[in-house]
Amino acid sequence: MNTMSPPEGQLSIDQCWVMLDTETVGRIALIVDAHPEIFPVNFVLQRRSIVFRTAGGTKLWAAMTAKPVAFEIDGYDAHEEMAWSVVARGEAELIETQDEKDEVDALFLEPWQPGDKDYYVRLAPKALTGRRFKVKKPDLWNTRLSDPRRAAFE
Numbered sequence: 538m539n540t541m542s543p544p545e546g547q548l549s550i551d552q553c554w555v556m557l558d559t560e561t562v563g564r565i566a567l568i569v570d571a572h573p574e575i576f577p578v579n580f581v582l583q584r585r586s587i588v589f590r591t592a593g594g595t596k597l598w599a600a601m602t603a604k605p606v607a608f609e610i611d612g613y614d615a616h617e618e619m620a621w622s623v624v625a626r627g628e629a630e631l632i633e634t635q636d637e638k639d640e641v642d643a644l645f646l647e648p649w650q651p652g653d654k655d656y657y658v659r660l661a662p663k664a665l666t667g668r669r670f671k672v673k674k675p676d677l678w679n680t681r682l683s684d685p686r687r688a689a690f691e
Contacts, residue, residue: 548667553623556667557610558582565589566607567600581644586661587625588632588641590654600629600658608660613685621669625662632657
């Protein structure tokens with residue numbers, strides 16, 4: 538067992554899983570027609586893997602043929618003034634057994650977008666990295682009103 542802490546700002550693998558478990562929507566990055574594409578997906582964690590549902594089409598085809606794929610979530614904690622990001626990289630596989638699909642359904646994986654999402658896709662990361670950092674104070678006169686860092690001052 539490795540008891541060394543990750544370098545300052547880097548998240549451990551366990552911390553990455555905790556951060557993944559706090560979110561419901563992430564972005565899957567795939568190669569489509571020889572160029573990168575990013576798709577938002579809602580997801581659940583099942584047995585140290587990321588699972589999402591999709592319809593047949595570009596996203597499914599790319600997830601099954603693009604090797605490797607990446608998945609990313611990020612966020613900002615205005616109270617702590619901390620930003621963070623987690624990236625998983627690996628290969629996607631189709632979940633085909635009804636028992637596994639039932640296990641995923643029991644985790645309340647409900648697609649947000651209307652329509653049939655009959656295909657269940659699993660990403661079991663071969664690499665999982667994350668980082669967290671204190672954001673710099675915004676220049677209130679030159680920062681957009683929509684910048685979430687402003688929340689600490691308003």
